[in-house]
Amino acid sequence: MNDLKRAEYLDDQDPLKLFSTYFHHNPNEIYLDGNSLGKLPLQVKTDIRQAIDSQWGQNLIRSWNDHWLDLPKRLENKLAQLLGADPDELKIGESTSVNLYKLIHALLSSKITPNNLVTDSLNFPTDVYVMEGLTKQFECNPLIIVNYSSDLKADLTLLKKKIEKQPGIICLSLVAYKSAWLYPMRSLNEFAEENNSIIVWDLSHAAGVVDIDLHHSKTKIALGCTYKFLNGGPGAPAFIYIQKDLIAKLHSPIQGWFGHQSPFDFSLPYIPAEGISRFDAGTPQVLSLVAMEAGIDLSLKAGITNIRKKSKDQTAYMIDLIDSKLTTLGFEIETPLSPEERGSHVTLKHQECWRVCKALIQGKNSGVKVIPDFRPPNYLRLGIAPIYTSFVDILRAIERVKEIMVTQEYFNIDNERPKVT
């Protein structure tokens, strides 16, 4: 069987093959950046139109009672099913950065653990910035950033030694944004607990594509964005998770009216809501919430176990193709080879990755365009969103990378970089 026939066969066998029809597609374009911004579910167009025309346009303020006040709760119920949590342990709203600030501020104020903040060099920069800022605000020890010798994986022995030495609040990204390395969540949570520490998990690169079970993994605190594999749209609200027993011990640093026990009593003394709503601050971002729902619905319909299985199969398929077609051209794979240890993107390392990335996006003549992304210093990230990526997409993308290298097409591309890469 030739490569194309095999890819077509795999697509034919795929139980999720119909799901790509629920998303907007650009003709002659292969999208491999769902790990940054997921595709548009077609249903969103109808949902947003309705929210604008009828709910906002006609119904105006009455829509708070008729539609909008219950909207976050409805979404939290659905997201809880995808993450293995109870709905009253989840709160949707704000950005990941703001939520991380609220959560770590709350933990530091609570004194549940010693006030040491720890992260590692695989974490996403915003998490590091937020934590660093909080060490100054709380005048605690400087932020500990555990540095590893590569971007590929965490050195767990080193990480654990740091936790033993300086227990406290540790923030890690469950799937590392560069390499897609997937941390052993449950064993690290257990280790943290034994060492008087709490791990705050950033699930941004995992939610919607990894079969996370927040209860089974004994997670205490987590957060993440919804615009990647959950296809919630640009700037979609993020979420926080607080394990039930901890909620009453934590207080948001922002005492806004939506976090009040009874916001619509308009009473002046601040009484925090009993549940996780105490982490609300102001008016929910209604239009963004409306846009989020279809993506979550599709993930639920596809089933997170099926999505995870397809993700493992497709990343393995891509890695095999890279081995056979690209490694002789100088590309290295900067993603764990074991499917259990990786999320849903595959990262290539090569000194020309930036120009290759640009050539892929530009396309050649009327040929196919491939949309991946680039991360410094020299990584090309190829994101696989199993809910809409096909095996043929993966084959064509890898063949296109090969073509760019073999024909030296990238020689004609300049090195200039736009703001978003």
Ligand SMILES: Cc1ncc(COP(=O)(O)O)c(C=O)c1O
């Ligand atoms: C792991 C991780 N955390 C946080 C963020 C930033 O999230 P936000 O823009 O919602 O603050 C990103 C953005 O890509 C991310 O990948």
